[in-house]
Amino acid sequence: MNLIRAEVERLAARRFVQLMVVLLAFAFAVTAATTLAGSHQPSASELAQAQQEAMAERREMEVRHANCLAREQGAPPPVEDYGYLPGDCSELDPALRDRLPVTADYLNGVFTFTRQAEPLLYFLVAFLVLFGFLVGASYIGADLNSGGVVNLLLWRPRRLAVLGTKLGTLLGVTLAVSVLASVAYLVTFWIIAQVAGYPGPTDASFWTSLGAIWGRGLVLVLLATAVGFAVAAMGRHTSAALGAVAAYLVVWELGGRIVLEILQAARPDQLMLSTYVGAWLTGEMTFWDNSACIGDRHGQFGPGLAFGYCDGSYTLGWPAALAVLLLLTGGLTAAAFAVFRRRDLI
Template sequence: MNLVRAELERLGARRFVQLMLVLLVLAFGVTASTTLAGSHQPTAAELTDARTQAAESRRQMDEVYQRCVAQVNGNLPPGSEQEDFPADCSEFDPVLQDRLPVATDFLPGVFVFSQQAEPLLYFLIAFLALFGFLVGASYVGADLNSGGVVNLLLWRPRRMTVLGTKLGTLMGAVLGLSLLASLVYLATFWVIGQSAGLPGQLDGAFWAGLGAVHARGLVLVLLTSVLGFALATLGRHTSAALGTVAAYAVVWELGARLVMEIVDTAHPDRFMLSSHVGAWLSGRLEFWDASACASASGFCERVYALTWQPALAVLLGLTALLAVAAFSVFRRRDLI
């Protein structure tokens, strides 16, 4: 218990951690203030016009579906042009859509909490993931580089216990901060929606979906924290973690992706960590494969998807592999 308390004090006393907390507050303040300044409560005329536009949009969707069904069934009126419809018209069926156009879709300059909460939450998750990675890397990297770990081992001469406590303290602190920041963040924008915009449709489905995104985001924040910690432990320096990520982004995410596109590799996005991160956060991510229908005639499906299950397996596997390697190297390494 004394070791955990000592690590919490060391973590909180780091200037880099304090700087990142200040940046978090500043980013939150700027986002909230710009949202508040750019929103207003709609007038009755604006609401009426928005409802009319939403009804017209739904009518057009139904017309497209009816034209598709008529063409597939061979019931097009004489003189009608053939359109590029698939054999299955279900993707145009308004009844089967995830959501239909509503009045709040046609209210520019009005903050609608139910529509903006998820994108805002993604922004917060991205910042917290960056926060976790940088803090995790600097937390252990600075100690290894400066000899602080050696001094700690003189007090508690158990390497695995010390490193495990450091990692556990980091994960607990990042998780606690993420929960607190998320609560304050979403509550602030809910108040903005109530006072300077519209709350939107806040039903059970909305809160369930937002809660799922939040839970997946917290998992991602913890994984990035462990990744930063593990890479810095392996490289004995904070810069090792930063350099590894930069090299991966340039060599693989940019360079390898370009090569795969040149040689027409099928489904290249499935080999990218960024794709798996996106699939995990959203639950399902669709990609466009330009080379999928090179030899096909007629309608061809160029879209393929990644779902959260394989994405989570990849992220967990990579994180676990690096964490195990970090503990194994730390156990045998000469720290002097």
């Protein structure tokens, strides 16, 4: 318990951590201020007009769908021209749309919480991932480099316990900062929407969806923190983690992707970590596999071809993404502990 207290104090006293918290607050303040400055509370007439426009758009969609169905059943074409009607009427079915037009879509210069909470949350998660990774890497990297770990081991000569306490403390503090920051962030924008914007229709599904992104975002922050810590611990320096990430991004995500495309490898996205990060954060991601619809030299087509129509898309869900991310983080962390256990501290 004493060690945890000391580590929390050590972490909180670090200049880099303080700087990152200030940057977080600054980014938060700038986003909130610009949102506040660029938004106004809609008047009753603006709101009424936007509601009418949204309703009219929904009605038009229903009419077009009804016309399409009527055409399928052999009815004469309508007097009014509704333009092109697709062969498959389900494409026009409003019930199958991801989302229907809502009032907020027709409010100009108005911050609408239900429309913008999601992208705002993604931005915050991205910042917190960066925060966690850098703080995690610098916390152990600077400690190993400055002799702090050696000093501590002279007091507590249990290497795994010391490293484990450091990682546990780091994850705990990062989680606390992330929860506090994200709650403060969302509450602030909710208040902005109330006083200088439009909250939008916040039903249970909205909050469930936002909560799921928030929860997955927090897990991603913790994973990034652990990866930063583990790589810096193995490399004995903060820059080891930064270098490893830069090298991975340039060599694999950029160079590897190009090479895989040249080689026409099947589903190259599946080999990229960014794919799993995206799939985890959004819950599901759909990718296109070029090779599925390309014929080989014998004229045989890939597995996507069916009934003359080629669908090369494939989907990655959050469970697979979580498994990959956990495997990577767990592997790196286990390696860091194994290396630290046997390492000569000179």
